[in-house]
Amino acid sequence: MVDIRIALAQIDTCVGDVDTNSRTILEWSRRAAAEGAQVVAFPEMTITGYPIEDLALRASFQRAARAAVQTIADQLVADGLGDLTVVLGTVGAPQVTRTSPGTRPTNQALVLQGGAVTASYDKHHLPNYGVFDEFRIFAPGAEPCVLEIQGRRVGLVVCEDIWQDGGPVAELAAQEVDLLLVLNGSPFEEGKGHSRTDLAVRRARELRAPVAYVNMVGGQDDLVFDGGSFVVGEDGSVLTSAPQFVEHLLVWDLAADGEPEHRGPIAPPLDPDEEVYQAIVTGVRGYVRKNGFRSVVLGLSGGIDSALVAAICADAIGGDNVYGVSMPSTYSSEHSKDDALDLAKRIGAHYRVQPIAPMVDAFQGELDLQDVAAENLQARVRGMILMGLSNSEGHLVLATGNKSELAVGYSTIYGDAVGGFAPIKDVDKSQVWALSRWRNNVALDAGQIPPIPESSITKPPSAELRPGQVDQDSLPPYDLLDEVLDAYIEHAEGRAELLARGFDEEVVDKVVSLVDRAEWKRRQYPLGPKVTALAFGRDRRLPVTSRWREPHA
Numbered sequence: 001m002v003d004i005r006i007a008l009a010q011i012d013t014c015v016g017d018v019d020t021n022s023r024t025i026l027e028w029s030r031r032a033a034a035e036g037a038q039v040v041a042f043p044e045m046t047i048t049g050y051p052i053e054d055l056a057l058r059a060s061f062q063r064a065a066r067a068a069v070q071t072i073a074d075q076l077v078a079d080g081l082g083d084l085t086v087v088l089g090t091v092g093a094p095q096v097t098r099t100s101p102g103t104r105p106t107n108q109a110l111v112l113q114g115g116a117v118t119a120s121y122d123k124h125h126l127p128n129y130g131v132f133d134e135f136r137i138f139a140p141g142a143e144p145c146v147l148e149i150q151g152r153r154v155g156l157v158v159c160e161d162i163w164q165d166g167g168p169v170a171e172l173a174a175q176e177v178d179l180l181l182v183l184n185g186s187p188f189e190e191g192k193g194h195s196r197t198d199l200a201v202r203r204a205r206e207l208r209a210p211v212a213y214v215n216m217v218g219g220q221d222d223l224v225f226d227g228g229s230f231v232v233g234e235d236g237s238v239l240t241s242a243p244q245f246v247e248h249l250l251v252w253d254l255a256a257d258g259e260p261e262h263r264g265p266i267a268p269p270l271d272p273d274e275e276v277y278q279a280i281v282t283g284v285r286g287y288v289r290k291n292g293f294r295s296v297v298l299g300l301s302g303g304i305d306s307a308l309v310a311a312i313c314a315d316a317i318g319g320d321n322v323y324g325v326s327m328p329s330t331y332s333s334e335h336s337k338d339d340a341l342d343l344a345k346r347i348g349a350h351y352r353v354q355p356i357a358p359m360v361d362a363f364q365g366e367l368d369l370q371d372v373a374a375e376n377l378q379a380r381v382r383g384m385i386l387m388g389l390s391n392s393e394g395h396l397v398l399a400t401g402n403k404s405e406l407a408v409g410y411s412t413i414y415g416d417a418v419g420g421f422a423p424i425k426d427v428d429k430s431q432v433w434a435l436s437r438w439r440n441n442v443a444l445d446a447g448q449i450p451p452i453p454e455s456s457i458t459k460p461p462s463a464e465l466r467p468g469q470v471d472q473d474s475l476p477p478y479d480l481l482d483e484v485l486d487a488y489i490e491h492a493e494g495r496a497e498l499l500a501r502g503f504d505e506e507v508v509d510k511v512v513s514l515v516d517r518a519e520w521k522r523r524q525y526p527l528g529p530k531v532t533a534l535a536f537g538r539d540r541r542l543p544v545t546s547r548w549r550e551p552h553a
Ligand SMILES: Nc1ncnc2c1ncn2[C@@H]1O[C@H](COP(=O)(O)OP(=O)(O)OC[C@H]2O[C@@H]([n+]3cccc(C(=O)O)c3)[C@H](O)[C@@H]2O)[C@@H](O)[C@H]1O
Pocket: 372, 375, 376, 379, 405, 409, 410, 411, 412, 413, 415, 416, 462, 463, 465, 471, 474, 520
């Protein structure tokens, strides 16, 4: 028996773009063959993109995916790749079962060999927690799948199947496989790479065989897929791994029976700040490109949030595609305007100044708004300007709110909350500073000019909606606020537990009340990349109309 060369194709697909995804599969199959691979494996739902949500239920979509399978199989043979085993993911046929009246298809892995489908596997475990809703759209599979490739037995499963004990992996353990191949659509969250490898190690030990894990890469709405494909050996060590956030072909040889396992290159792990930063860059790039935009526009206030968003965008799509607008009011400080211009120069962004006072005055001449209403008017005039520029020049408008602000509703709805995408909505204010410092340090280490002006990092945060206003007039200091938010939101602790931790009662009551009252505002906030274990949106679903309040003991 000889080695079998396996290529894990960590590619970026686009939901619904069956034709382009099919071409990408063919292109990477050719690459794999050129590397001498006998098997190439693609991520979960490669033909359709992932996650497809209710597109799965459309008969026309199911037909298009089915037709693509045969087109790919035929083209592989036409290209002289009939001997290559291609393993990919797609949407399977609708199932008529007791719980499924025939509209729910399966989440399927297919094996193409010699111009035909020679095996198929339907995902057993359908994740239905966090961001996932797969029970709604898929019917579960029931049969395990073992491929015979050059006399070796390769078990095939899909993503969630390895996250659950029992099921197909347990069945395969009784069937003596030589390798487990796992096709994945595993969204990024900070530190998740370790959970994936730990899990794969457990499965490798159960099966007494290596596990090859191929994950997708790229942005899809609020999800970021980081790739990071890998192979772990029977002994639990990582044998080879791919870098995160880039397309990559990871080539590895399954050793002949009884021979020691082969090792390949290991991608160096990313620093935790770098991992989150790159995830957001990937999310922004994916959203911009896949939705047909070439450029973005945002208000540059001289503050840290808009500066970090602009720096991320310059890294994602190039500074020349970033349009910054300074929109000073009568309350804007000189340093805000200077810092905004400085930032734009550092990242090579387009920059213009559009004072808002004449427009605010025109409104006030008619309405004479007072207090918060007058403050919010300024943010709304800015929102109107950005949407106007988007309509006339075609840029995607970015909202710059961070997770701490979203949590407590500290933004003006239809004002600074306008936009199509919100890059840092899952990054709390403490991490906004950390990511900014990390990005500047990377530039300094490389002998480059740091993108973010130092004063934007060090100045006290201010909305500048009235003279001398700072965020801390209305909110606890951000380090304290972020701790309380983490306990109340991420860890779902109640009022009593927050007080038991030693937080001040007044702070707890204020924060809890602000968070509870802002659900409606969060529901209307633009999409943005999930980078934490619990992002607002699909991870945390609460009623908007709710009279539940944390009990006072
Ligand atoms: N449950 C509910 N369902 C639907 N709508 C609801 C609602 N509750 C209130 N509303 C509506 O919301 C309105 C109040 O919300 P909104 O107009 O946003 O205004 P509001 O939340 O009262 O004020 C905005 C706050 O954000 C601060 N801010 C603004 C801009 C930027 C920044 C920053 O630092 O980044 C901070 C500002 O200083 C102020 O404290 C109400 O007038 C009502 O129309």
